[in-house]
Amino acid sequence: MRVVGVMSGTSxxxxxxxxxxxxxSHVADFSWRLLAHGSVPxxxxxxxxxxxxxxxxxxxxxxxxxxxxxxxxxAAVLDFLARRHVASSSVRLLGSHGQTVWHVPxxxxxxxxxxxxxxxxxxxxxxxTGIDVVSDFRARDMAxxxxxxxxxxxxxCLLFRRDDGPRCMQNIGGMANMTWVPPEESxxxxxxxxxxxxxxxxxxxxxxxxxGRSSFDGGGVLAAQGTVDEALLGRLMDDPYLRLPxxxxxxxxxxxxxxxxxxxxxxxxxxxxxxxxxxxxATLIEFTAASIAEGYHRWIAPRPFGEVVVTGGGARNLxxxxxxxARLPGxxxxxxxxxxxxxxxxxxxxxFAILAWAYSRGIPSNLPAATGADEAVVLGSxxxxxxxxxx
Numbered sequence: 001m002r003v004v005g006v007m008s009g010t011s012x013x014x015x016x017x018x019x020x021x022x023x024x025s026h027v028a029d030f031s032w033r034l035l036a037h038g039s040v041p042x043x044x045x046x047x048x049x050x051x052x053x054x055x056x057x058x059x060x061x062x063x064x065x066x067x068x069x070x071x072x073x074x075a076a077v078l079d080f081l082a083r084r085h086v087a088s089s090s091v092r093l094l095g096s097h098g099q100t101v102w103h104v105p106x107x108x109x110x111x112x113x114x115x116x117x118x119x120x121x122x123x124x125x126x127x128x129t130g131i132d133v134v135s136d137f138r139a140r141d142m143a144x145x146x147x148x149x150x151x152x153x154x155x156x157c158l159l160f161r162r163d164d165g166p167r168c169m170q171n172i173g174g175m176a177n178m179t180w181v182p183p184e185e186s187x188x189x190x191x192x193x194x195x196x197x198x199x200x201x202x203x204x205x206x207x208x209x210x211x212g213r214s215s216f217d218g219g220g221v222l223a224a225q226g227t228v229d230e231a232l233l234g235r236l237m238d239d240p241y242l243r244l245p246x247x248x249x250x251x252x253x254x255x256x257x258x259x260x261x262x263x264x265x266x267x268x269x270x271x272x273x274x275x276x277x278x279x280x281x282a283t284l285i286e287f288t289a290a291s292i293a294e295g296y297h298r299w300i301a302p303r304p305f306g307e308v309v310v311t312g313g314g315a316r317n318l319x320x321x322x323x324x325x326a327r328l329p330g331x332x333x334x335x336x337x338x339x340x341x342x343x344x345x346x347x348x349x350x351x352f353a354i355l356a357w358a359y360s361r362g363i364p365s366n367l368p369a370a371t372g373a374d375e376a377v378v379l380g381s382x383x384x385x386x387x388x389x390x391x
Contacts, residue, residue, distance in 0.1 A: 001092035001360075002035070004081070004131070005353030006073055007346075008099045008120070010174025010251055011199050011313055012050055014041035015073060017080045018349035019091070022357045027158065032354065036084045037346040040076040044212065053119075054101050054252055062101065062119065069099055070124030077129050089386070094131040095356025096120060097348075103251040105147050106372070114142045116149075122383040130386035134356040137379045141366045146373030149249035153179040153192035154358075154365045155351040160339065166306040167339075168296075171347070172314025174200040175250060176292050179370070180300050188303075192370035193246035195295030196239070197255035198314050201284045204260040209277040217281060220319025226282030232263070236287040242294050247372035260284070285320050293327035311336035311344035355379060 005018045018037045024030040042050070053065050073096055081088055098118030106114035122135040138148030156169045156179045163184040170178050176198035180191040202223075203216045217223055241250060260280075269276035296305060308331055314320050315336060325333060336344030358365040364376035 001357065002086075002090055003093045003095060003353040003356050004077055004091055005095045005349040005351065005356065006077060007097045007348040007352050009348060010100060011203065012042065012047055012099075012174065013313065014039055015076045016346045016349040017076060018346045018353055019081070019084070019086065020350055020353040020357075022354065025361055027363065030158065032159075034342050034346075034350060036080075036086070037343060037349065038080050038083075039345060040079075046072065047215070048212070050099060050101070051257065055257060057101060062117075065101075066119040066121050067124060069119045070121030071128070073098075073120050074125045074128035077125070077131075088130050091129075091131050093353075093356045093360055094125065094129060094133045094385075095137075095352040095354075095359075095380075096122060096125055096133055096135045097137060097352050098122075098135060100251060102253060103149070103249065104253075105249050106142070106145060113145065114147055116142060122381075126383040126385035132385045133383040134359045134380040135383065136381040137352070137355055139381075140377050140379050141371050141373045144374045144377055146366060146368065146371035147247055147249040148371065150177050150179070150192050150194065150370055151355065151366060151379065152177075152348055152351045153181075153190055153370045154367050155354050156192075157181055157190050157367070158354070160309070166304055168300070168305050168308040170292070170308050170310045172198040172288075172292070172310065172312040172317075172320070173348075174198055174203075174252065175255065176288065176295075176312075176314070178292070178295060178300070180303065180305070189369035190367055191246060191300055191303075192367065193295070193299065194249045194251075196242060196250065196291035197284075197288050198312060199288075199317070200252055200255050201260055202281060202288065202317075202320075204257040205264075205277060205281045205284055207257070208260060208264060208271045209281075211271060216313065217285075217317065220285065220317045220322075222278055223282045223285045223317075223319040226278030226280070228286045229279055229283045232283050233286055233290070236283075237290055237294070239291075242291055243298075246299055247370055249371075282319075285317070286323055288314070289320055289323035289327055292324060296328060296331075305331055307332045307334045307339075309334050309336055309339045311340070311347050313345075315344065
């Protein structure tokens with residue numbers, strides 16, 4: 001079957017799309033190949049609306065954005081398929097993650113289960129494209145006590161497990177998350193969790209510094225001009241989340257624009273003024289690298305890491321990668337494309353195409369060891385388009 005996966009992550013860059021051909025009815029006879037992929041960046045006004053919804057979203061704001069994101073996703077899918085001369089009727093499923101605007105992990109100490117909110121109306125996507133849409137992947141895991149995240153590790157283990165040793169899949173998107181994939185035939189469970197911030201704090205600082213004219217520090221150029229504030233770094237590293245054992249998940253609710261705004265006010269740094277921002281950005285990059293390294297040292301060691309395969313926008317930040325290598329000396333970092341065999345930017349879109357396939361086959365696709373769920377469950381909800389068929 002042909003499946004389209006659509007992903008918009010916490011980096012808020014835009015929509016990544018992948019068209020995947022999948023064969024098989026079970027994990028044992030699963031095979032796949034990537035037919036096409038692409039990305040559609042959010043316009044500045046679209047990104048601003050998402051930021052506003054996360055920071056100050058009222059019910060009215062969220063309601064309108066939910067419908068509009070459905071339209072944006074549908075338009076992106078139709079354009080993606082048209083440009084590749086692929087008929088919508090030839091696509092069996094569309095796995096749409098939606099845009100996370102809020103994520104509340106479970107809190108056992110307070111007796112609260114977790115909850116999560118992804119916007120991007122699946123009914124609109126199904127109606128516009130005529131394709132059956134699988135969405136709302138995280139909710140079922142949370143209904144059985146899990147964090148609803150991370151979900152990509154199930155796909156990591158399906159696609160990238162090797163027989164000659166373990167491998168770490170390191171994604172640096174808006175948040176940073178890692179999967180320790182045990183070798184073939186191992187009886188050990190995978191380990192996967194969000195280690196903390198990825199690009200979110202760095203990007204937020206660039207947006208504030210530039211008055212919205214730039215949204216990221218390309219290649220780490222700005223950070224390279226700054227000096228790390230060791231006292232501030234110590235404060236940032238004294239974060240209870242970093243000491244929290246897996247399973248754990250986080251998002252912009254904890255590591256978002258509001259953090260950078262507070263730090264800028266404390267330091268007397270003004271928006272849209274260059275002075276002071278380079279040092280803050282350098283410190284935030286150091287915090288990101290240090291918190292990722294802390295995750296490996298605290299929760300994966302003393303297991304051998306194997307190679308660390310890096311994907312996500314952070315992999316292109318030369319300063320961030322340099323600092324990460326310095327904090328994990330001797331660890332072999334491998335570019336994502338060398339292992340994946342395709343553009344690593346669409347890895348998560350591929351993953352949600354495969355998770356949609358798993359839904360259609362009734363295959364549980366969460367990893368309780370990673371999410372903390374009480375049991376493995378089938379993830380997703382179906383919104384029929386024009387191609388709905390059982391089996």
